[in-house]
Amino acid sequence: MDLQKRIERNLERAVTYATAGGNPSIMCEALKYAVFPGGARIRPRLCLAVALAAGDNAPSASDAAATAIELLHCASLVHDDLPCFDNADIRRGKPSLHTAFGETTAVLAGDAxxxxxxxxxxxxxxxxxxxxxxxxxxxxxxxxxxxxIIAGQAWEAEDKIDLKVYHRAKTSSLFIGATTAGAIAAGVDPQNWYRLGEALGDAFQVADDLRDCAADPDEIGKPCGQDAAHDRPNAVRELGLGGAIQRLQDLVGEAAASIPDCHGSDMLKQLILGEAKRLVPKNLATVAA
Amino acid sequence: MDLQKRIERNLERAVTYATAGGNPSIMCEALKYAVFPGGARIRPRLCLAVALAAGDNAPSASDAAATAIELLHCASLVHDDLPCFDNADIRRGKPSLHTAFGETTAVLAGDAxxxxxxxxxxxxxxxxxxxxxxxxxxxxxxxxxxxxIIAGQAWEAEDKIDLKVYHRAKTSSLFIGATTAGAIAAGVDPQNWYRLGEALGDAFQVADDLRDCAADPDEIGKPCGQDAAHDRPNAVRELGLGGAIQRLQDLVGEAAASIPDCHGSDMLKQLILGEAKRLVPKNLATVAA
Structure with missing residues (x-):
């Protein structure tokens, strides 16, 4: 079974438990709305890819870990879109959860x-x-x-903010969670997989900053220019467009180089280099080439 | 060590982990504000009391369970007070968390x-x-x-609501969580402790309804009349004042009778009958006597 099918099947299974009989029906609809259809499912894919590279000797554990990581990511998006945070009307190309269901349901759906x-x-x-x-x-x-990631969001309320600490918390931490949980699920030492998550998380944050500054809103399914609008730190504002693209490519290289020797390390390296190409917005692909 | 000291010490320990160095400081203040000073800590007391009655052969497990239950209760209060829910300015006799720190911090503090x-x-x-x-x-x-409890809050958004299902979810579920977790932490069968949590939870809901209708706001540290103001179900509106007090006493009796035979069952029975007296608001004590 390919990774995407495993991920969707297990997310369906989890949401089915949460929406079992005798439930409040609006909340059930909201939970399904928050999880399906998904985005790129990049974090659970990473979690499963690490588990597979390390032998995946307990698939129910790696499935559970990948599912949990994606559910937590979905929760963070629902709360991050709320009026008191980004006040975002659109997410994954459709109305954000609070726009569709109201704020009360959005707060509770994230909690659930x-x-x-x-x-x-x-x-x-x-x-x-x-x-x-x-x-x-x-x-x-x-x-x-x-x-x-909750600490990352909380940093936005502080007067003094260290860009590296902020990005590490808001974005990289869940990538580190994905690689180390994939390792634990497969019964291997998570410490050896820490740097992979960290470098990919940092790369993803740079890619997110690039998308926010330079992408086509239709391509990414949400409005652009949010960082400038909210005066948030952004790698393009710090390093310039060319500098940010170079930083992204360096980080992906470091990530691939960090993969420990294991029976699936070559496969995983190819997967990561392939996925990384998708991180650069299409209209910047010529700059990156 | 008495129960209250165990509970506070372990809550301090948990919050200390969450507020360790390199953190966003406003959120750290908010977490402490949400947890200390506490209310009656009735759910963790119940969890520890069950564990002790059943032998408490792994105190670190019962402490962790009691701590988790109180942290979840605190989280539910923070989110329940938000403007999109009860819009409550006061909690435990001081400004509610969002009143003191803002909505963004309140949503994140609950999540954390x-x-x-x-x-x-x-x-x-x-x-x-x-x-x-x-x-x-x-x-x-x-x-x-x-x-x-999240389902309980979600029921408030539904057109058709079954009072029993609503109360079971919003209030009794965490009492059931407290008794069954106390049992698991002590290595005994949680099923034998289910009814105790259920009956006490139902009793506590009736007591909460009584307080909302008839207490002195200064005694309970929050405004009264919220159920009528939000047109929410309430046992006093359903059964009358005398009927609600009778129902509370019946439920406490059922709770005490449900305690399974174990070396600490008599002690626990006395504890519960004693605590139950505190559930009735002071100005109704003569009605209840």
């Missing part, structure tokens, strides 16, 4: 997705119960305080 | 507390790793969709 993420790991890892604690450990660190 | 709850269980149960999955299972069911 966070809970469902951890519940999924506890429920699906019965064959490898010794991996539940370590998985929840790395994934909660990737999203919570003091260094996960 | 949810994550911290699950992280605490994963981190603190290293001596009994086989209990991590079952603990996270019952606690996530108690708070998430389709039947936990």
């Amino acid at each position: 997705l966070i809970v469902l993420a951890f519940e999924t790991i506890a429920r699906e890892c019965l064959a490898t119960p010794d991996r539940i604690g370590p998985l929840i450990g790395v994934i909660s660190r990737a999203v919570g305080m003091p260094h996960g | 507390l949810i994550v911290l709850a699950f992280e605490t269980i994963a981190r603190e149960c290293l001596a009994t790793p086989d209990r991590i999955g079952p603990l996270i299972g019952v606690i996530s069911r108690a708070v998430g969709m389709p039947h936990g």
